[in-house]
Amino acid sequence: MLLSSYERMIARRYLLPGRGEAFIALVAGISLIAVMLGVAALVIVMSVMNGFRAELFDKIVGLNGHAVVQGYNGVLRDWRQVLDDARKTPGVTSATPLIEQPLFATLEGRSDFVLVRGMEVPDILGNPTIRDNVKAGSLTSLVPNSGTVAIGSRLAESLGASVGSDISIINPQGPATPFGTALRMVSYRVGAIVEVGVYDYDKAFVIMPMEDAQTLLMLGDGVNMVEINTNDADRVERILAPLADKVGARGRLVDWRQLNSQLFEALAVDRIVTFTVLSIIILVAVFNILSSLIMLVRAKTRDIAILRTMGASRASLLRIFMTVGTTVGALGVGAGLVLGFVFLHFRQSVVGFIGLVTGQNIWDPTVRFLTTLPSKVDPVEITAISVVALLLAFLATLYPALKAANTDPVQVLRYD
Structure with missing residues (x-):
């Protein structure tokens, strides 16, 4: 919207009303602050929700793959053939054998439920979700048949374990005896403590070489599943369709959507509802x-x-008042973006401060899954928020600008 010099001068004067118009200036200031808060709230909440989904996806898929072939009755005997078929499938980037079993662990009178995960040592060392989150010890200590394991950080706190501690893992499905099935208890030394950032895993993980897991669970040469990663997680169903036909007689193919469908669907619905509710703040500001x-x-x-009477046209007045309202909206959007990005940068400190003031743990990892408040800024989403806010501010200027442009000078100045 191009303005002449006198139109810019008048618009500037109207943006800063005089002393007798302090109330108008106050309302305009409140409007600017409201737009700022609305935009900031949308930027913060949507970025946090994007970060929450991205972090969950990265952690869960990083540990469980894009899909798994699960053996019927919990055991996959012919897993090497499944592994070979998976690796030959176009679009598959990796396939690894995996053992997972919920069991029970004890240490000096303390006990907790655990999730035993058996992996081949190269796969353990090559998994970035595990490899890059070692808090103590070293994964190189995990050698087959050495009796050494890695455990989650929260599980270490629960059991009071540290690197070098000996924990006992109990398998209720032990050897058969004349008196029934006996418990199988095996002692392992803690060689590393990891913290992947997902509370449920950090609270339960016990990672060991696959050979040790096979011995503990008495699986022989079998595994529970084969974990598969593809070059496109969103197209995993289409990519693995040929493999599903091949392994149908040996096991069941399940992708990440099926494994975590309720969680990600709930996040998607919550995202839409939150965006709609917070958009009302911007509407009020408009x-x-x-x-x-x-x-x-x-x-x-x-x-x-x-x-x-001095010759100003209706179009000129229309441009002046539309500029005044749009400028207030633009300043509010700019300030809101700055406030939102500042909050996101210091988000963990803000969470800690609020918890300190209120005395409440507002980011409890037992409820939120993740141990820290995540954030992921989506440029497209930020642009959409800004454009929508500016568009609403522009539309709000139309009625008063038309009212000003249609002012009849004869009627106003008749008695002056």
Whole structure:
């Protein structure tokens, strides 16, 4: 919107009303603050929700793959053939054998449920979700048949374990005896403590070489599943369709959507609802811009009439008042983006401060899954928020600007 020099001068004067118009300035300031808070709230919440989904996806898929072939009755005997078929499938980037079994662990009178995960040592060392999150010890200590394991950080806290501690893992499905099935208890030394960032895993993980897991669970040469990664997680069903036909007689193919469908669907619905609710804040701010412009037009009716008699056109007045309202909206959007990015940068400190003031743990990992507040800024989403806010602010200027442009100078100045 191109303005002439006198139109810019008048718009600037109306953006900063005089002493007698302090109330109009106050309403305009409130409008700016409301737009700022609305935009900041949307930026913060949507970025946090994007980060939450991305972190969950990275952690869960990083540990469980894009899909798994699960053996019927929990055991996959012919897993080497499944592994070979998976690796030959176009679009598959990796396939690894995996053992997972919920069991029970004890240490010096303390006990907790655990999730035993058996992997081949190269796969353990090559998994970035595990490899890059070692808090103590070393994964190189995990050697087949050495009796050494890695455990989650929260499980270490629960059991009071540290690197070098000996924990006992109990398998209720032990050897058969004349008196029934006996418990199988095996002692392992803690060689490393890992923290992947997902509470449920950090609270239960016991990672060991696959050979040790096979011995503990008495699986012989079998495994529970084969974990598969592809070059496109969103197309995993299409990529693995040929493999599903091949392994149908040996096991069941399940992708990450099926494994975590309820969680990710809930996140998607929550994201839409949150965006809709927070958009109302911007809508309220837009009504504030509308009301402040209406009051400004009423206060400046005589000035508008004089401008008309001096030759100002209706289009000129229209541009002036549309510029005033749009400028307030643009300043609010800019301030909101700055506030949102500052909050996101210091988000963990803000969470800690709020918890300190309120005395409540507002980010409890037992409820939130992740141990820290995540964030992921989506440029497309930020642009959409800004454009929508600016568009609403622009639309709010139309009625008062038209009202000003249609002012009849004869009627206003008749008795002056």
